[in-house]
Amino acid sequence: MYDWEDEQFYEPSPYDGHIETLIQAIRADVKEGIISEMNRLKKENAELQDVKRDFEAIKREYEQKKIELEYAKHNVKNEVRRERLVELMGDFTHELYKASSKRNVRPKCDKCDERRMIHYTSPLGNPKQEDCDCKNGIAYYEPRSYLCSSYEVRNSEFIAWYKAYEIDADGMEFEFITSSSTAKIIYAGEDFEKLEDYHYIHFKSKEDCQRYCDWLTAKEAEKVK
Ligand SMILES: [Zn+2]
Incomplete structure (x- = not known):
């Protein structure tokens, strides 16, 4: 049986070869694009690693400088305090x-008894005693x-x-x-x-x-x- 429709459908198109070439070209292009993108990213990543390393080094250096500065500030404060104290102390001696x-x-004199007391009688006739001068x-x-x-x-x-x-x-x-x-x-x-x-x-x-x-x-x- 003659199947016209089938024959017409499967009839080789003049574009068939072109499409295949186009697909190949697109594949090659895409592949090249991906490779170049990957290479670009790789390069960028390597550069970023360098930047990161430099950044870490700068950060460390900054921290170090900060500590040095704090230390210097502290020393200046102490030195100012010390100078002020020396100035305030003047001619201080310890x-x-x-x-x-x-x-x-x-x-002991010979006017008092063994306890260095002087005995006498008061004007009213009472016995009295007081410390002799030699006691002092x-x-x-x-x-x-x-x-x-x-x-x-x-x-x-x-x-x-x-x-x-x-x-x-x-x-x-x-x-x-x-x-x-x-x-x-x-x-x-x-x-x-x-x-x-x-x-x-x-x-x-x-x-x-x-x-x-x-x-x-x-x-x-x-x-x-
Ligand atoms: Zn005495």
Whole structure:
């Protein structure tokens, strides 16, 4: 049977060869496009890796610089504080001397009893007794050392506290009983007569303090003459 329709349908078209060529061309083109795109991406990725590496290095360097800067800032602050403290401290000395009062036992006189009491009869005829003068020792003075036990800066003023100390077999110890005090008056070469109460006068030099102590002792000796 003649099947016209079939024959017409399967009749080779003049375009068949062209289509095949076109498909091949498109395939080649697409493949080339993909390869070139992949290569481009590969290259870009490699470049990005470099950028990332550089970025990490820059970040590390930045962190390092930040630390260095903080450190430098801290040092500058400390240096400024230290300079300010040195300026505030002025001619601060960690050890000062003060005249300390002691008493010498005087020889017993022959007017009192063994307890150095004087016995007498009151105007009303009652027996009375009182301490003999020889019981009172003669005051003498010697330099006592005071060390700076603490200090602070208050209202831009440097304040140092001094405490007496004693040296024992184990080393040095501040005396707990003595309260620390600030050295308000520091001897500056004045005449000893002009100085106030010896309790408040601090000496930077032990020799000056010793001369002052000798002067105070001589004054006490004058009193009992
Ligand atoms: Zn006496």
